[in-house]
Amino acid sequence: MKFAVVSMLFAVTALTQAQTITLLHVNDTHSHLDAFGPKDENLNGLIGGIAKAATVIGQVRATEPNVLLLHAGDVFQGDLFFNKYFGIPEFQMMYQSGFDAMAVGNHEFDFGPGVLNDVLTTAFAGGSFPLLSANLDMSAFPQLQTWIQPSIMRMIDGVQIGIFGMTVPGNPTTMSDPVVILEDIVGIGQQTATSLRSLGAQVVICLSHLGVYLDKIVATYVQGIDFIIGGHDHLLFEQPIPVTGVFGQTTHIFQVGEHYRFMGKLRFSVEASIIQIVDYTVLALDSSIAAEPSVQGIVDVLKAGIVTQYGNVYTDVVGTAQNELGELYDLTSPLRDTPLGNLIADAYRARTSTEIAITPNGLISERIYAGRVVAADVFRAVSYGFDEATGLGLKMATFQITGAELLKGLEISLSQLEVTDDFSPQVSGMTFKYNPRRPAGHRVIVGSIRINGRPFIPVARYTVTVNTGLLMLLNDLGVQVDNITLLPDLEYHVVRDYIEQLGTVQYHAEGRIQDIRVQARPNQIVADVHGTEAGVQTYALHECYPNPFNPSTVISFRLPVSGLVTLKVYNVLGQEVATLVSGEVDAGTHAVTWNATGLAGGIYFYRLDAASFSQTKKVMLLK
Numbered sequence: 357m358k359f360a361v362v363s364m365l366f367a368v369t370a371l372t373q374a375q376t377i378t379l380l381h382v383n384d385t386h387s388h389l390d391a392f393g394p395k396d397e398n399l400n401g402l403i404g405g406i407a408k409a410a411t412v413i414g415q416v417r418a419t420e421p422n423v424l425l426l427h428a429g430d431v432f433q434g435d436l437f438f439n440k441y442f443g444i445p446e447f448q449m450m451y452q453s454g455f456d457a458m459a460v461g462n463h464e465f466d467f468g469p470g471v472l473n474d475v476l477t478t479a480f481a482g483g484s485f486p487l488l489s490a491n492l493d494m495s496a497f498p499q500l501q502t503w504i505q506p507s508i509m510r511m512i513d514g515v516q517i518g519i520f521g522m523t524v525p526g527n528p529t530t531m532s533d534p535v536v537i538l539e540d541i542v543g544i545g546q547q548t549a550t551s552l553r554s555l556g557a558q559v560v561i562c563l564s565h566l567g568v569y570l571d572k573i574v575a576t577y578v579q580g581i582d583f584i585i586g587g588h589d590h591l592l593f594e595q596p597i598p599v600t601g602v603f604g605q606t607t608h609i610f611q612v613g614e615h616y617r618f619m620g621k622l623r624f625s626v627e628a629s630i631i632q633i634v635d636y637t638v639l640a641l642d643s644s645i646a647a648e649p650s651v652q653g654i655v656d657v658l659k660a661g662i663v664t665q666y667g668n669v670y671t672d673v674v675g676t677a678q679n680e681l682g683e684l685y686d687l688t689s690p691l692r693d694t695p696l697g698n699l700i701a702d703a704y705r706a707r708t709s710t711e712i713a714i715t716p717n718g719l720i721s722e723r724i725y726a727g728r729v730v731a732a733d734v735f736r737a738v739s740y741g742f743d744e745a746t747g748l749g750l751k752m753a754t755f756q757i758t759g760a761e762l763l764k765g766l767e768i769s770l771s772q773l774e775v776t777d778d779f780s781p782q783v784s785g786m787t788f789k790y791n792p793r794r795p796a797g798h799r800v801i802v803g804s805i806r807i808n809g810r811p812f813i814p815v816a817r818y819t820v821t822v823n824t825g826l827l828m829l830l831n832d833l834g835v836q837v838d839n840i841t842l843l844p845d846l847e848y849h850v851v852r853d854y855i856e857q858l859g860t861v862q863y864h865a866e867g868r869i870q871d872i873r874v875q876a877r878p879n880q881i882v883a884d885v886h887g888t889e890a891g892v893q894t895y896a897l898h899e900c901y902p903n904p905f906n907p908s909t910v911i912s913f914r915l916p917v918s919g920l921v922t923l924k925v926y927n928v929l930g931q932e933v934a935t936l937v938s939g940e941v942d943a944g945t946h947a948v949t950w951n952a953t954g955l956a957g958g959i960y961f962y963r964l965d966a967a968s969f970s971q972t973k974k975v976m977l978l979k
Contacts, residue, residue, distance in 0.1 A: 374627035375513045376634060377422045380413060381612060381620045383565075383587030385427070386434025386463070386721070387446055388615035389655050391647065392736065393725045399671055403640075404616040406449055407647035407655055412619055412639055413453055414648060420623075422513045425454055428587030429461030429523070429565030432472075434615070434721055434739050436662045436669065436732060439747050442471070445658055447479035449651060459521040459563040459587065460489040460504055465532040467742070469497045476503040488521025488563055490548045491541060496534035507548055509555060515626045517559045518552030520545075522574070524566045524588055528832055529718070529825070541570060542577045542901060549580040558626055561585060568597070568609060569775045573901050575599035575607035576947065577910060582631050583608050583622070589776075590614040594638055596622075602910075602947055608633065615722070616641055665747060669731040675855040678862040681724040683717070683737070685865060692790075693868040696723055696737060697782025699861065703854035705784045707845060708754050710819040711807060712762075712785040716769065718778030719750070719825050729861070734852040741825055743846060750823040752845045755837040759814040763800060765835040771796035774899055781869070788812075789870040795972050801872065823847045895969035900950075900962065904976040911936065912947040913964050921966045925950060933960065941966075952977050 391401035391408065417423050427450065431443045450458070464472050464487075476487070480503065490506035507520035524530075525539040538544060549560050562581050564571050567588040575584060576599055583596075586609055596608035612620035619641060623634040647655075659670065681696040697720060704713035722736045741750035757765075766788065769779040773792050789804035805812035820837075822830075830837060855861055896914040903909060911923065923937035933955060936948045950962070957979030963972040 374625040375422065375515050376623055376625045377424060377512055377515060377517075377559075378416060378420045379424045379426065379561075379583075379585070379620075379622040379624070380416060381426045381428060381585045381610065381622070382409065382616060382618075383428035383585075383612060384430045384461070384590050384614040385446065385616050386430055386614065386739075387432070387438035387441075387443060388435050388736075389437045389446060389449070390435075390659060392435075392615070392733070393617075394727055395725075395730075399673075399728065399730060402643040405641070405647065405652075405655070406446065406453075406616055407649075407652035408641040408645045409616045409619060410449075410453055410648035410651040411645055412641065416621065417454075422515075424510065424512060424517065425456050426519070426561070426563055426585050427455055427458035428563055428585050428611070429459035429521075430463045430587060431458075431461070432463040432466050435736055436666060436739075437658060438739075439742065439749075440662050440665060441658065442475050444475055444479040445654070447476065448482070449654065451480070451483050451485055453651075455485050456510060457486050457488050457508055457519055457521070457563060459565040460487050460492065460523045461565040461587065462524050462527045462530045462537075465530050465535070466740075468531050468533070469494075469500055469535045473497075473499045473503070476500075488519065489523045489565075490520045491522055491525065491538040491544045492532075493536040493538055496536075500535065507552060509552070509557060515558055516556045517561065518549075518555065518557030519561045519563055520548045520552065521563045522566050524570065528829060540902065541566065541574055545574050545578040545581070549578055553580050558629065559583075559624075559631055564588075567776065568611060571609050572597075572599055575609060576601045576912070577901070578607075579603040579605060581605075581607050583610065583624075585620075586611040592618060592638065596633070596636055610636075612638060667731070669735065672731050673728050674731055674734065674852055675729045675858060676860050677724055677726050677729050678860060679864070680726045681737075681861065681863055683720045683723045687874070689865070690870045690872065690874040691865040691867050692780065692871050693782060693865050694720075695863040695865060696720055698784065698866065698868065699854070699863045700738065700851055701782050701784035703851045704752065704821040704823075706854050706857070707752070707850045708821040708843070710754055710785070710821045712783065712818055713821040714781050714783050714826065715823060716778060716826055716829070717780045717782060718776075719823060720782065724861075729855060731852055734855060735848050738823075738847045738851055741823075741847075746846065748846050748848050750825045750847045752821060752843040752847055752850060753824050753827045754819060754821050754841045754843065755827070756817050756839040757820055757835075757837045759812055759816045759818065761836050762818060762820075763802065763805070763812075763814065765830060765833075766790075766800050767797050768833050768835065770799045773799075783868055787868045787870075789872050791872050793873055793969075793971055795974070804870075895964075895966055895971075897962075897964040897971040897973060899973060900975050904978045905952075906957075906978040907953045908949050908951040909975060910947050910949050911962055912945060913966075914945045915941060915943050915966055917967075918942045919967050921964070923948065923962065923964050926961045926963065927958070936962075 391405035393403040487504045510517045525537040562584045564586045592613040612618045619639045621637045683696045701713040789801045790799045898912045900909045900911045921941040925934040
């Protein structure tokens with residue numbers, strides 16, 4: 357008993373002085389164990405890779421005493437290292453590098469909980485670190501509870517740090533069944549943060565694989581989170597995004613790109629109950645960082661195994677890219693096609709001669725860098741899926757679709773723009789424009805659609821080429837197609853052969869898809885081409901949370917300038933059922949709670965009117 361009292365007194369005394377802690381973090385590494393990107397004269401990549409990350413980790417640990425090392429999820433898929441070894445070496449090297457925790461990403465479930473459990477059982481036979489997710493219900497697959505837990509506590513230099521994980525819910529490509537990814541991220545986040553505080557956590561970190569849209573919701577409505585170390589979007593934030601929540605607290609959101617290209621370094625101090633950011637640095641793992649020799653030695657052995665199975669993918673030059681073939685569009689431009697998306701879709705049609713080819717942004721995994729292009733570069737660009745016969749990725753398919761169903765598919769693909777652009781299409785053989793200010797389901801400007809330069813006809817039938825990943829998604833989303841032909845061709849081979857046929861590749865965004873809002877107001881949105889978020893100054897009506905709900909939900913909106921605002925709710929008959937805001941409102945982000953007690957369950961619509969801006973969104977009340 358005396359010992360416990362003395363220990364408590366020591367802890368209190370220690371915390372009278374500020375303790376500085378260094379937090380290193382990565383996210384969305386996707387099995388990129390070797391350096392990639394632009395190449396030296398020997399075709400060796402110059403950026404990224406786990407060996408460069410190991411160098412930085414070692415340097416920081418050698419110079420700073422209190423280091424916390426976190427990964428915000430997604431090890432599975434993205435490189436031939438995964439197709440050959442299924443993530444096992446990456447988990448093992450992360451353990452050897454001393455990672456304290458990793459969030460469970462959505463791609464960790466790409467092959468179901470059974471495969472994930474087998475991978476972790478093998479990888480962690482010699483030692484493990486915790487995987488975290490507080491919103492997983494694993495009761496129907498309890499084996500995973502050996503490796504995955506909701507949260508952990510870490511004591512660093514007398515400071516108690518609580519860390520909990522979150523996994524993005526509602527992703528239609530996630531194969532988690534029978535594990536359930538729970539959607540109540542605010543309720544679960546609040547319960548977990550409160551629990552960690554009750555256990556003595558002086559700092560609470562959400563290790564999030566939700567994406568920044570949902571991270572902002574968590575930061576706004578959950579009390580007690582200091583930092584959100586995020587992933588899923590592959591975004592690079594040069595500085596943290598501060599979010600002031602409804603309880604008055606400020607939570608900082610961090611995200612640091614992908615593929616070990618960067619590592620975030622946060623230093624923060626803790627003194628009593630006061631937490632302050634000392635500094636934050638994004639460390640570029642580029643040619644200035646030498647690979648840690650012992651880790652690179654392991655990577656080289658693994659590469660030899662890849663060459664044995666897949667051929668000379670690191671030395672066979674298939675073409676030359678005159679410019680970087682990016683997979684992300686420039687948000688300052690109305691053009692929503694991308695250089696790489698155009699190339700991939702054109703490669704599809706070059707192989708099949710259909711009228712149209714389509715692939716979603718979410719199935720294009722990585723850009724192709726300028727310079728000599730080897731086969732491994734092509735695979736990284738289209739790495740999703742796993743073909744058991746070849747150990748490679750997705751195959752190709754063709755089908756016929758009516759114009760009406762094609763339009764339906766385009767509307768579905770654009771319905772999630774506020775949350776993600778993963779479903780947004782890249783196309784060949786067609787062009788169209790859309791307006792994201794319109795309600796979901798009415799965004800495509802039908803009169804703008806052209807099929808190979810000809811007007812769009814809803815009753816016509818069109819031939820389309822896709823990969824099998826999109827074909828499966830169309831079926832899940834209820835888009836009707838027929839005369840399906842499954843082809844033996846692998847997407848990787850189709851794109852590789854197309855580049856080889858061209859020899860020298862030069863592709864740009866050319867306006868196959870256009871966002872007319874940006875075209876009409878080109879200075880409204882500011883972001884760089886790598887997705888770095890900047891000060892966005894637009895009107896916005898956000899998706900409410902939760903949705904569906906019972907009996908209350910929170911609706912938030914953003915105003916670039918002060919002015920008269922009305923926010924009203926209508927039933928399906930167009931009858932007004934509630935006025936939530938009516939009057940002068942200051943510029944900034946605002947949130948209001950709608951309590952629907954007394955109303956019948958069903959679909960409702962909430963509408964924001966401010967100056968010339970008007971937008972309506974849908975919500976479901978469950979009773």
